[in-house]
Amino acid sequence: MFRKVLVANRGEIAVRVMRALREMKIGSVAVYSDVDRNALHVRMADEAIPLGGSASSETYLRGDKIVAAAISCGAEAIHPGYGFLSENADFAALCLASGLVFIGPSASAIEKLGSKTSARDLAKKAGTPIPPGTEEALKSANEAKHIAQEIGYPVILKAAAGGGGKGMRRVEREEDIEAAFRDASSEAERSFRNADVYIEKFIVRPRHIEIQVLGDQFGHMIYLGERECSVQRRHQKVIEEAPSPFIAKYPELRQKMGEAAVAAALAAGYYNAGTVEFLADETGRFYFLEMNTRLQVEHPVTECITGIDLVKWQLRIAAGEHLTIQQDEVSIRGWAMECRLYAEDPDQGFLPSPGEITSLSLPGGPGVRLDSGVYEGWSVPLEYDPLLIKLIVWAETRQDAIARLERALEETHIGGIRTNIEFFLDVLADPAFQAGDLHTGFLDEWFLRRKKHTFSAEDLAAARKAAELAAKGRKIERVEPTARSKWKG
Amino acid sequence: MSIVKVERTVFSHLDGQRQRELRVDSEGDSFVVTLRGRQTRITIVDPRAWSGTGAGKAASGIAKVATPMPGKVIRVLVALGDKVEPGQGLVVVEAMKMQNELKSPIAGVIKQVQAVEGATVTANQVLAVVESDAS
Numbered sequence: 001m002f003r004k005v006l007v008a009n010r011g012e013i014a015v016r017v018m019r020a021l022r023e024m025k026i027g028s029v030a031v032y033s034d035v036d037r038n039a040l041h042v043r044m045a046d047e048a049i050p051l052g053g054s055a056s057s058e059t060y061l062r063g064d065k066i067v068a069a070a071i072s073c074g075a076e077a078i079h080p081g082y083g084f085l086s087e088n089a090d091f092a093a094l095c096l097a098s099g100l101v102f103i104g105p106s107a108s109a110i111e112k113l114g115s116k117t118s119a120r121d122l123a124k125k126a127g128t129p130i131p132p133g134t135e136e137a138l139k140s141a142n143e144a145k146h147i148a149q150e151i152g153y154p155v156i157l158k159a160a161a162g163g164g165g166k167g168m169r170r171v172e173r174e175e176d177i178e179a180a181f182r183d184a185s186s187e188a189e190r191s192f193r194n195a196d197v198y199i200e201k202f203i204v205r206p207r208h209i210e211i212q213v214l215g216d217q218f219g220h221m222i223y224l225g226e227r228e229c230s231v232q233r234r235h236q237k238v239i240e241e242a243p244s245p246f247i248a249k250y251p252e253l254r255q256k257m258g259e260a261a262v263a264a265a266l267a268a269g270y271y272n273a274g275t276v277e278f279l280a281d282e283t284g285r286f287y288f289l290e291m292n293t294r295l296q297v298e299h300p301v302t303e304c305i306t307g308i309d310l311v312k313w314q315l316r317i318a319a320g321e322h323l324t325i326q327q328d329e330v331s332i333r334g335w336a337m338e339c340r341l342y343a344e345d346p347d348q349g350f351l352p353s354p355g356e357i358t359s360l361s362l363p364g365g366p367g368v369r370l371d372s373g374v375y376e377g378w379s380v381p382l383e384y385d386p387l388l389i390k391l392i393v394w395a396e397t398r399q400d401a402i403a404r405l406e407r408a409l410e411e412t413h414i415g416g417i418r419t420n421i422e423f424f425l426d427v428l429a430d431p432a433f434q435a436g437d438l439h440t441g442f443l444d445e446w447f448l449r450r451k452k453h454t455f456s457a458e459d460l461a462a463a464r465k466a467a468e469l470a471a472k473g474r475k476i477e478r479v480e481p482t483a484r485s486k487w488k489g
Numbered sequence: 490m491s492i493v494k495v496e497r498t499v500f501s502h503l504d505g506q507r508q509r510e511l512r513v514d515s516e517g518d519s520f521v522v523t524l525r526g527r528q529t530r531i532t533i534v535d536p537r538a539w540s541g542t543g544a545g546k547a548a549s550g551i552a553k554v555a556t557p558m559p560g561k562v563i564r565v566l567v568a569l570g571d572k573v574e575p576g577q578g579l580v581v582v583e584a585m586k587m588q589n590e591l592k593s594p595i596a597g598v599i600k601q602v603q604a605v606e607g608a609t610v611t612a613n614q615v616l617a618v619v620e621s622d623a624s
Contacts, residue, residue, distance in 0.1 A: 345558075348557055351587070352558055353558060354584055355559060358514055359499075359512065382560050382585055382609075416514055422527060425527070455524070455529055458507075459509065462509045462511060463522040465500075466492065466500040470513040470515065474515060
C-alpha cells in the first residue's frame, strides 16, 4: 500500500479522500491555489503544497504543476477526485511516465470512453443496449432525415465531441430536421471546433439511472447496484438516491443493467471505480448513455446502501491489490438520498452566491452523513464550483429517507450566503417526488407547480422578535468600525 | 412569551409552551431569519441607525445598474455617452463558472461606467448609470 498520496482536488471531495487516507494510515498531501490557502482541504492534510495562481486553469487543471508537487514531496500516487483532471487521459499518462500511480483507470480506458461515439461503439460491441441511431457522424441533413424515418420521431441530434447540452437539438417533425441539423452542426463547430453530429432516438420522459462498477487490474469486476439521478437542473444532478424507485418496480432490471455495465466497462479494459450511465424509458427499456471514468459526486449513496467504501477500494486497486468482494456478496440494504448544497440563490435564478459563511450549523443524529468542504468564518471563493456540502441520509425505506432528509435539512444552517436548502425542502414535499415518479424533466415541470412555503402569523411574529433583539445587539457591536464599505475592490 | 439568545446568532422563542428556534443573520440593513430551514427577510427600521444612501434605487430618469452577485467583471459592453435600449447588455460579471449579463432597465444614455474589466466586485455594487433620454 502507498505511504503518501497527493490529492489533486479541493472542496468536499478532497476532504472525503483525505478521510479515507487518514483511516488507512496513509499520509495525505493537499495542493492549493492562492485563494484556497485557508480552505478546509488544506487544514485536513498532513502536507500542503501551493500551486501558485487562482484560476482553475493555472492551478487545479495544471497537470505539470501537480506532478511536480507529488514528486517533490515523495508521494507515490495521485487521487484526482472528480472534475478537474479526473477524466484527462493525458494527465493519467503523465503520472505514469513520471513514475506516479494515477488512482483511476488506465489512460487508454479514459480515452476510449471519453468520446461519446467511441464509447457507444464499444458498448454496442459488448452487447450493451444503445439508443437506436447512428454511431458515426452524419454526412448530410438528408441522411439524418432518412435515419429518422427509420427509427421514428422524436429524434435528437448531438455533437460527437459534445457535452453540457451544446450542439444538441430535439426534432419532433420531419420538416424541422434540416434546420436542426444545420444549427446543431454549426453550434458544435463553434463550441468544440468539430462539426460532427450524430442522431439518436429521443427517449420521452427518461429516467437517469446509473450503475456503479468496481474492478481490479486482474479483470475481476462487480456492480454495486444503481443510483437514480433524474432530478436535474440544466443537466446538473441535484438530488440522487439509491436504490432507484423505478428499479424497485422492475427488480429484474438491476441485474440486467449491472451486467450490461460490467460488460461495457470490461470491453474498454477498465479498472478502478467507474459509473455507467443509462437512460430508462417508461416501459423499462434502458440504453447506454456514457461512462464516467472516475469517482462520482454521488458515490456516498452507494456506500450507504452497500456498506462498501469506494475510495478505500480505489486506493487498494490502484496499489495493485485484488478486489476480494464477489458479486453475490453485494447486498443492498435500506435507502439513501443525497442533496447537493450549493452557494447559489434559488430566488434569483440560481445565481452564484460566494462570500463569507458567517454562521454554520450542521445536522446530526441517526443515519446522517455529511461530506462538507466548508467551515464557519471561511469565505467561499468565486473562482470554483459552488458545491459546499453533500448531505446524505440513510434509512430503512424511501419514505423514511425522505423524512430524515427533510429533518436534516431543517437542522442545517449556512448563514451569510444564499443556498438551495429551502429549494430542497420544497422539492421533498412534492407528491410526485414522494411517489418516486421521476424523469429528467422532473424539475422543469415542478417549477411550474412549486408551492412556496408561507409562514404563519405566529412564526412571523417570533421572527420579528428575534430580528429586533439581533438589531439591538448589532448596535452595541457596531460601536467599533463603521459599516463595511460596498465600494472596495 | 420569552425569547433568549442561545448562540451568537440563534434565539429560542417560547410562546406559552410553543418553542421556536430562530437563526438571525444580518444582510445589509436587514436580517434574514431562518426557522427550520425556511427563510424570511425582516427590516428593522431604526432612524438613528439609518445609513441608506438610496444606492440602486432609481431617481427620476436615472437607473443605477448593480450586480446582484459578487464576482469578476469579464466584459464591459458600453462606454460613456453610448445610447442604450431597454434590455441591452451593459456589463458581464462572472462567478463560479456562471456569467451574468447586467442589462439596462431603460432607454437612455450611459452617464457613468464604474466597471473595469478584470476587477472584482461585491454584491449590489453599482457598475453603470443610465440616464433616461426621455427628459
